[in-house]
Amino acid sequence: xxxxxxxxxxxxxxxxxxxxPVNQEEEVRRSSRNVLAPKRLQYSPEDTTAEIPTKxxxxxxxxxxNTQNKKQDPTKEEEAxxxxxxxxxxGHGGLSAYELERLENIxxxxxxxxxxxxxxxxxxxxxxxxxxxxxxxxxxxxxxxKEVLPARKSLRLQNxxxxxxxxxxxxxxxxxxxxxxxxxxxxxxxxxxxxNMEEGSKLPSQLLKLCSEDSTxxxxxxxxxxxxxxxxxxxxITEETVAKVVKDRIFSAAFHPxxxxxxMAAGDKWGKVGLWNLGGxxxxxxxxxxxxHTRPVGCMAFSRAHPTHLLSLSYDGSLxxxxxxxxxxxxxxxxxDGLKTFDFMSYDCSTLVVGNWYGEVAIIDRRTPGxxxxxxxxxxxxxxxxxxxxxxxxxxxxxxxxxxxxxxDSRCLKKSESRAVFQLHGHSLSxxxxxxxxxxxxRVLTSCMDxxxxxxxxxxxxxxxxxxxxxxHDMQTGRWLSxxxxxxxxxxxxxxxxxxMSKPRRVQVFHESGRLQHxxxxxxxxxxxxxxxxxxxxxxxxxxxxxxxxxxxxSD
Numbered sequence: 001x002x003x004x005x006x007x008x009x010x011x012x013x014x015x016x017x018x019x020x021p022v023n024q025e026e027e028v029r030r031s032s033r034n035v036l037a038p039k040r041l042q043y044s045p046e047d048t049t050a051e052i053p054t055k056x057x058x059x060x061x062x063x064x065x066n067t068q069n070k071k072q073d074p075t076k077e078e079e080a081x082x083x084x085x086x087x088x089x090x091g092h093g094g095l096s097a098y099e100l101e102r103l104e105n106i107x108x109x110x111x112x113x114x115x116x117x118x119x120x121x122x123x124x125x126x127x128x129x130x131x132x133x134x135x136x137x138x139x140x141x142x143x144x145x146k147e148v149l150p151a152r153k154s155l156r157l158q159n160x161x162x163x164x165x166x167x168x169x170x171x172x173x174x175x176x177x178x179x180x181x182x183x184x185x186x187x188x189x190x191x192x193x194x195x196n197m198e199e200g201s202k203l204p205s206q207l208l209k210l211c212s213e214d215s216t217x218x219x220x221x222x223x224x225x226x227x228x229x230x231x232x233x234x235x236x237i238t239e240e241t242v243a244k245v246v247k248d249r250i251f252s253a254a255f256h257p258x259x260x261x262x263x264m265a266a267g268d269k270w271g272k273v274g275l276w277n278l279g280g281x282x283x284x285x286x287x288x289x290x291x292x293h294t295r296p297v298g299c300m301a302f303s304r305a306h307p308t309h310l311l312s313l314s315y316d317g318s319l320x321x322x323x324x325x326x327x328x329x330x331x332x333x334x335x336x337d338g339l340k341t342f343d344f345m346s347y348d349c350s351t352l353v354v355g356n357w358y359g360e361v362a363i364i365d366r367r368t369p370g371x372x373x374x375x376x377x378x379x380x381x382x383x384x385x386x387x388x389x390x391x392x393x394x395x396x397x398x399x400x401x402x403x404x405x406x407x408x409d410s411r412c413l414k415k416s417e418s419r420a421v422f423q424l425h426g427h428s429l430s431x432x433x434x435x436x437x438x439x440x441x442x443r444v445l446t447s448c449m450d451x452x453x454x455x456x457x458x459x460x461x462x463x464x465x466x467x468x469x470x471x472x473h474d475m476q477t478g479r480w481l482s483x484x485x486x487x488x489x490x491x492x493x494x495x496x497x498x499x500x501m502s503k504p505r506r507v508q509v510f511h512e513s514g515r516l517q518h519x520x521x522x523x524x525x526x527x528x529x530x531x532x533x534x535x536x537x538x539x540x541x542x543x544x545x546x547x548x549x550x551x552x553x554x555s556d
Contacts, residue, residue: 134525134550136285137243137276138196182270182294184316184337187371189328195272196289203327204282207275211308211324213258222439222492225511231540232509232518234556237525241553245274245287250545251296251482255536257307262536262553265310266545267297273312273322276551292320292329299341303349311352313339319354319364333364334371343389343397345410353397353410355384361399363410378416379406386433386485390441396421396461398444400434403427405446407458422463424456432475433485439493443468443512447486451475453498455512469514474501481547482531486510489535499530499544507533507544507554520554 095103113119155162192203223231246268256263262278271293280286293314303309303321310322311332319333319342333339338357345351345363352364354373359380362373380401390396395410404427406420424434429449437443442459453471475484486498494512500519507520507530520526520542530544530552542554 133527133548134239134242134244136240137245137287137550138247138274138284138289182316184294185271185292185318187331187334189326189330190292190320192290192322192324192327192329194283194288195291196284196287203288203324206280206282207277207288208308208324210258210261210263210277211256213260213307225517228492228495229517231556232520235520235540235542235554236556237520237522237552237554239525241278241555242525242550243276243285243287244549245276245545245551246272246289246549248272248549249480249482249547250532250549250551251298252300252312253532253534253543253545253551254300254302254310255534255541255543256302257304257537259538262539262541262555264543264551264553265300265302265312266532266549266551267293267300267312267314268549269296271295271297271314271316273297273300273310274549278553290322290329292322293318295337298339301342301344304344305348305350309349311342313342313354315339315357319352321366331371332366333362333373340384341386343387345389345394345397347394353387353389355379355387355399357383359383359401361387361408361413363413375413376415377413377418379408379418385431386435388435388444390436391438392441393461396441398434398436400431400446402430405431405434405444405456407444407461421461422465424454424458424465424467426454426467427452432483433487435486435488437493438488438490443494445486445488445496447473447475447484447498449475453486453510469512471510471514473498477501477529477531481529482545484531487533487535490537491535497533497535497542499533501529505529507542526552 193199194201194203245264245266248269250266250268253264253266256265261280264276264278266274266276268274271291273290273292275288275290277286282288292312293316295314295316297312297314300310300312303311308324310324311319312322313319315337317335317337317339318331319339320329321332322329333352333354335356340355340357342352342354345353350366352366354362354364356362359378359382361377361379361384363375363377364373368374379399382402384399384401386398386400388398390398396407397410398405398407405424407422407424408418409421412419424444424446427446427448427450432447432449434444434446436458437445440459442457444456444458444465446454446456448454451472451474453473454467455469456465457468458465473484473486477483484499484501486496488496489509495509495517496512497507497509500506500508504521504523505526505528507526509517509519511517528546528548528550530546532545534543535541536543540556544552544554546552
């Protein structure tokens with residue numbers, strides 16, 4: 001055992017001798033590293049090429065380790081402080097060469113960008129890229145200069161005694177109501193005097209020539225889906241095809257059937273009707289503005305039998321016919337208030353069906369003297385929102401009631417509790433519109449506030465009218481936009497157009513199967529919701545009206 005211990009001790013001694021240095025009095029060499037001085041936020045661009053003195057670091061020796069707790073020599077402390085003062089007094093604030101080079105590069109880059117006016121160019125580009133509404137059409141009314149009044153002073157500061165005032169009598173309820181309700185236009189014909197032209201100006205002679213144009217020979221044949229989709233893709237919008245036609249929110253719009261030019265009409269919130277000849281030179285960029293009503297123009301249509309007639313219906317209870325030949329707005333139908341919608345019940349457009357907010361339907365014959373109805377029938381007490389007459393069997397018409405679409409026969413109507421031929425169910429909220437398909441009437445297109453567009457099969461005109469398609473579509477426009485309504489393309493039996501709340505703003509065309517055919521979008525010229533849409537009856541032209549009174553036109 002003793003021999004084993006001795007051998008182990010001998011091995012340990014040999015290992016210790018190998019690890020210990022030969023000369024223990026010499027200093028142990030260690031790698032010296034240049035330590036960067038602390039950075040300071042001081043920079044003088046006047047002298048950037050000055051040399052930076054290198055600060056030597058005092059290396060620790062083996063003796064220093066043994067004397068760490070001892071006090072440092074005061075002479076050495078003074079030398080270190082003096083070296084620090086010399087280093088920071090050179091004007092660079094203790095920045096390294098890398099930091100100085102970086103700051104110099106930043107200064108040179110900024111000088112270069114300012115020399116080429118890049119900052120100014122970016123600001124100008126931002127101003128150009130911001131979409132601005134079209135300035136075509138009606139001009140903005142310049143506000144009158146405000147009179148500068150002297151500063152108000154109290155009677156106390158003026159050294160005057162207070163005046164004894166008596167309160168005026170309280171106004172009656174009828175007087176308060178009259179202050180907020182615009183007076184209705186007087187019954188009878190009204191002259192067609194454009195309010196956006198000088199007083200006494202006559203209508204342009206080209207307007208009568210354009211409205212008298214007969215376009216019955218230019219009816220187009222329905223295209224197949226591929227040709228129809230390609231035709232939609234070729235339609236574009238430009239800055240020249242956007243104009244302010246009326247002053248306020250658009251509630252209704254219609255195309256004139258002429259083909260030599262593009263003539264449109266729009267009705268706004270306060271009873272104004274605007275005519276716009278695209279590319280015309282009369283009025284304001286081809287816009288003529290009239291005021292035949294005092295409340296929203298909820299529905300309008302050009303007569304197919306008399307192209308010079310434009311019928312417009314208003315919430316103020318008046319239905320008028322703009323006759324371009326006579327240059328007057330004739331009084332067709334007049335009640336106290338509450339008219340909502342109408343449609344033609346005869347091929348010569350002399351008979352109409354009119355619906356009001358009180359759930360009543362009136363049958364009107366324009367050939368009868370006066371401005372009253374032939375018969376009045378109560379339907380839904382909650383109100384009617386749309387009526388649509390069958391294109392072939394004119395005795396049938398569809399009515400969009402509260403949550404049901406009912407189809408009635410005008411030959412079997414009663415004063416109250418009229419029985420519907422059949423009804424279209426499946427709507428959970430109010431129905432905003434319902435239209436028969438334009439050529440055969442085999443389909444009914446409905447728009448509902450439950451965010452769905454539905455297509456029904458009405459070819460049998462019987463109780464069983466199945467639901468063919470349901471399309472999810474956002475209908476929540478809010479208070480300040482007109483309600484969205486899907487309307488058929490009069491040239492295509494199975495396709496319809498509707499505005500959209502999606503961003504970027506667009507107008508969408510669907511097939512009756514629910515397949516999206518095309519979305520009209522343009523970042524420069526379409527930046528608002530187009531609630532009111534309509535297709536031209538014979539040409540590939542689409543219009544859309546927004547809440548500021550502007551019409552946007554897509555054409556090929």
